[in-house]
Amino acid sequence: MIVFDRAVKFEEVDAAAIVFFARFVNYAHEAMEHFFSHVPGGYAGLVVGRRIGFPAVHLDVSFASPLRFGDALRIETRVAKLGNRSAVFHYRMINAATGALAAELRHTVVTSDLRTVTSCDMPADVRALLVQHLEPGDP
Amino acid sequence: MIVFDRAVKFEEVDAAAIVFFARFVNYAHEAMEHFFSHVPGGYAGLVVGRRIGFPAVHLDVSFASPLRFGDALRIETRVAKLGNRSAVFHYRMINAATGALAAELRHTVVTSDLRTVTSCDMPADVRALLVQHLEPGDP
Amino acid sequence: MIVFDRAVKFEEVDAAAIVFFARFVNYAHEAMEHFFSHVPGGYAGLVVGRRIGFPAVHLDVSFASPLRFGDALRIETRVAKLGNRSAVFHYRMINAATGALAAELRHTVVTSDLRTVTSCDMPADVRALLVQHLEPGDP
Amino acid sequence: MIVFDRAVKFEEVDAAAIVFFARFVNYAHEAMEHFFSHVPGGYAGLVVGRRIGFPAVHLDVSFASPLRFGDALRIETRVAKLGNRSAVFHYRMINAATGALAAELRHTVVTSDLRTVTSCDMPADVRALLVQHLEPGDP
Numbered sequence: 001m002i003v004f005d006r007a008v009k010f011e012e013v014d015a016a017a018i019v020f021f022a023r024f025v026n027y028a029h030e031a032m033e034h035f036f037s038h039v040p041g042g043y044a045g046l047v048v049g050r051r052i053g054f055p056a057v058h059l060d061v062s063f064a065s066p067l068r069f070g071d072a073l074r075i076e077t078r079v080a081k082l083g084n085r086s087a088v089f090h091y092r093m094i095n096a097a098t099g100a101l102a103a104e105l106r107h108t109v110v111t112s113d114l115r116t117v118t119s120c121d122m123p124a125d126v127r128a129l130l131v132q133h134l135e136p137g138d139p
Numbered sequence: 140m141i142v143f144d145r146a147v148k149f150e151e152v153d154a155a156a157i158v159f160f161a162r163f164v165n166y167a168h169e170a171m172e173h174f175f176s177h178v179p180g181g182y183a184g185l186v187v188g189r190r191i192g193f194p195a196v197h198l199d200v201s202f203a204s205p206l207r208f209g210d211a212l213r214i215e216t217r218v219a220k221l222g223n224r225s226a227v228f229h230y231r232m233i234n235a236a237t238g239a240l241a242a243e244l245r246h247t248v249v250t251s252d253l254r255t256v257t258s259c260d261m262p263a264d265v266r267a268l269l270v271q272h273l274e275p276g277d278p
Numbered sequence: 279m280i281v282f283d284r285a286v287k288f289e290e291v292d293a294a295a296i297v298f299f300a301r302f303v304n305y306a307h308e309a310m311e312h313f314f315s316h317v318p319g320g321y322a323g324l325v326v327g328r329r330i331g332f333p334a335v336h337l338d339v340s341f342a343s344p345l346r347f348g349d350a351l352r353i354e355t356r357v358a359k360l361g362n363r364s365a366v367f368h369y370r371m372i373n374a375a376t377g378a379l380a381a382e383l384r385h386t387v388v389t390s391d392l393r394t395v396t397s398c399d400m401p402a403d404v405r406a407l408l409v410q411h412l413e414p415g416d417p
Numbered sequence: 418m419i420v421f422d423r424a425v426k427f428e429e430v431d432a433a434a435i436v437f438f439a440r441f442v443n444y445a446h447e448a449m450e451h452f453f454s455h456v457p458g459g460y461a462g463l464v465v466g467r468r469i470g471f472p473a474v475h476l477d478v479s480f481a482s483p484l485r486f487g488d489a490l491r492i493e494t495r496v497a498k499l500g501n502r503s504a505v506f507h508y509r510m511i512n513a514a515t516g517a518l519a520a521e522l523r524h525t526v527v528t529s530d531l532r533t534v535t536s537c538d539m540p541a542d543v544r545a546l547l548v549q550h551l552e553p554g555d556p
Contacts (some may be wrong), residue, residue: 010450010464011298011443013291015186015347016253020289021195022164026428029161033427043427044487047154055205056160061198066256069293070461114155117205149311149325150304150437152430154486159428165289172288183348186288208432209322293464294531299473300446303439325432333483334438339476344534392433395483 001133004034004075005096008067018066024103025059028091031075032107035089035133039125047114052123054109057086064101072096079134085119086110087130140272143173143214144235147206157205163242164198167230170214171246174228174272178264186253191262193248196225203240211235218273224258225249226269279411282312282353283374286345296344302381303337306369309353310385313367313411317403325392330401332387335364342379350374357408363397364388365408418550421451421492422513425484435483441520442476445508448492449524452506452550456542464531469540471526474503481518489513496551502536503527504547 006027014020032054036043046052067073073093080090089107094100113120122130145166153159171193175182185191206212212232219229230244252259261269284305292298310332314321324330345351351371358368367385372378391398400408423444431437449471453460463469484490490510497507506524511517530537539547 007450007461010294010446010460011292011300013293014289015291015295016192016194016288017293017295018194020168021198022161022168022289025161025164029159029427042487044424047427048485048487053155055155055157056200056202058202059160059198059200061195061200063195063197066194068465070459070465146322149307149321149433150431150439152432153428154430154434155427156432156434161428168288181348182288183285187346187348207326209320209326294470294472296472298446299476300439300442303442307437307439331433333433333435334478334480336480337438337476337478339473339478341473341475344472 002031002035002038002077004031004077006030006073006075008069008071008073010069013069018068019071019102021061021063024061024063024093024105027073027075027093028089028105028107031077031091032089035077036126036129038129046123046126050123051114052120052126053112053114054087055112056107057110058106058108060106062104064103065095067095067102073102077133079130080106081108082127082130082134085121087122090135141170141174141177141216143170143216145169145212145214147208147210147212149208152208157207158210158241160200160202163200163202163232163244166212166214166232167228167244167246170216170230171228174216175265175268177268185262185265189262190253191259191265192251192253193226194251195246196249197245197247199245201243203242204234206234206241212241216272218269219245220247221266221269221273224260226261229274280309280313280316280355282309282355284308284351284353286347286349286351288347291347296346297349297380299339299341302339302341302371302383305351305353305371306367306383306385309355309369310367313355314404314407316407324401324404328401329392330398330404331390331392332365333390334385335388336384336386338384340382342381343373345373345380351380355411357412358384359386360405360408360412363399365400368413419448419452419455419494421448421494423447423490423492425486425488425490427486430486435485436488436519438478438480441478441480441510441522444490444492444510445506445522445524448494448508449506452494453543453546455546463540463543467540468531469537469543470529470531471504472529473524474527475523475525477523479521481520482512484512484519490519494550496547497523498525499544499547499551502538504539507552
C-alpha cells in the first residue's frame with residue numbers, strides 16, 4: 001500500500017457543494033502517478049522517456065460519502081490483480097479527519113507501447129513495484 | 140434514447156495524446172445535463188430551483204477505443220434501470236465519424252433533496268422522462 | 279463578431295458557488311475553437327491536419343460580475359489587433375439573461391508551426407477570417 | 418516570497434503537447450491556496466470557517482516558455498501591491514530544472530464577505546501575512 005495525501009481544492013466542488021464525482025477519477029490518476037514515483041524516473045520517465053503507458057480499460061467506482069472543500073483526502077493505493085500485461089489498481093479514498101470512506105475505485109490498466117499503441121509486457125521494475133503492493137487476500 | 144453530440148476539445152487530451160480517461164465521466168455528466176434539458180427548467184432548474192440532485196453512488200466504465208482531439212463524439216443516453224429513488228443511466232460514447240464505440244458507462248444515481256442531503260422520491264416529471272427512455276430489453 | 283452561446287455547467291463553480299475564475303480562460307479557448315470553425319476543417323483541421331497552432335503569449339482578464347450554475351453565457355469574439363503573425367482576440371462574456379458583463383478578455387496569440395514550435399506567417403484563410411472580425415474602432 | 422513546488426501532471430497538457438494555457442491560472446490559485454496555508458486554518462478555514470474569500474477582479478498573464486508533462490514547476494508567490502481591501506499577487510512560474518521562466522501572473526483580488534458577497538476589510542492575520550511577502554521594490 002502506498003499512501004497519497006492531498007487536500008480537496010477550492011475548484012473541485014460542484015454546484016451541490018461537494019466534490020464533483022468525476023474528480024475522484026482524476027484523484028485516482030494522481031495517486032497512480034504518485035505510486036509510480038517509486039520507479040526510477042517516475043511516471044513521467046515511463047511515459048516520456050521509455051514511451052510506456054497504462055491506458056485504462058475498465059473502471060469501477062463506488063461512492064460512499066461526499067467530500068467538501070477543505071477536507072483532507074487520503075488515498076491508499078494497492079494492486080488488486082496482476083497479469084502479464086494488465087493490472088488492477090485499487091484505491092481507497094478516505095476522509096483523513098474522520099476516517100470515513102469517501103470512494104473506492106478499481107482501475108484496470110494494460111501496459112502499452114505508446115509508439116505503436118499496442119499492449120506489451122510490463123517492464124521488470126514496474127512489475128517488481130506492483131508485486132510489492134499486491135493485496136495479500138487476493139488469490 | 141437521447142443523443143448528445145460534442146467535439147473533443149483541444150484541452151481534453153493527455154500526455155499520451157488521447158482523451159484523458161477521467162474526461163469520459165465529465166462527458167457522461169454533460170450528457171445527463173443535456174438529458175434533463177427535456178424537463179421544464181432543465182437540470183439547473185432541478186438543482187438550483189427545486190433543490191433536487193442526483194449524486195452518483197456507482198459508476199462502471201468500459202473503455203473500448205481511444206478518442207483524439209478533433210474527433211466528433213456522439214453520446215447515446217438511455218435509462219438502464221429505474222427504481223423509486225434511484226436510476227442507472229447508460230451512456231454509449233461513439234466516434235461519430237467511424238461508428239466505433241469509444242466507451243460505455245453505467246452511472247447509478249439516487250434522487251436527493253439537496254437541502255437535507257438525503258434521498259427522496261423522484262419527481263413525477265423526472266420519472267416520466269426516464270420511463271420514456273428506459274431500455275426496452277431491460278427486465 | 280462571432281457569438282458563441284453555452285450554459286455554465288454543474289462542475290464549473292467553486293467553493294464560493296460562482297464560476298471559478300480560471301474557467302473563463304477555458305471559455306475563451308472554447309470561443310476561439312468555435313471562431314475557427316469558420317475556416318474549412320475548423321480548429322482541429324488547423325492543429326491536427328495543417329500543424330498550425332496559436333499559442334498564447336499574453337492574457338488580460340477583467341472580471342466584472344460573477345456567473346453561477348445555470349446561467350446562460352454568451353461570448354462575443356472579435357479581433358482587437360492583427361499583425362503578420364500575431365493577433366489579439368477580444369472576448370466579451372455576457373450573462374445572456376441579464377445582459378450584464380461577466381468578464382472581458384484580451385488574448386494575444388502567435389501563429390506557430392507546431393512541427394518546429396516556431397512562429398510562422400498566418401495562413402491566408404485564417405487572416406481573411408480575422409480581418410472580417412477586426413474591431414472597427416481599433417486604429 | 419513563498420515557494421510552491423508541483424510537477425506538471427499527465428492530464429494537464431493539450432493537443433499541442435504543452436501545458437494548456439488556462440492551467441497556469443489553476444496553478445496560480447493552487448499557489449494562493451498554499452500561500453494562505455500560513456494563516457491559521459489555511460485557505461479553507463478562511464472560506465468555509467470565516468466566510469472570507471478573495472475573488473479575482475483582474476488577471477494579467479505573460480507566457481514565456483512552454484511546459485511539458487513531467488516538468489517540475491516552481492511557483493514563487495509574492496505580493497505586488499496591498500490596499501485596504503485588495504491585493505495583487507505576483508506569481509513567477511519557473512521550470513525548476515532549467516530555471517527558465519514559464520509564465521508570470523499578476524492576480525488582483527478583493528477581500529469579500531462571502532455571506533453578503535460584498536467587499537470587506539482584510540482580516541488582520543491575512544494582512545500580516547501579505548505584508549511579510551510584499552515585494553521590496555514596490556513603492
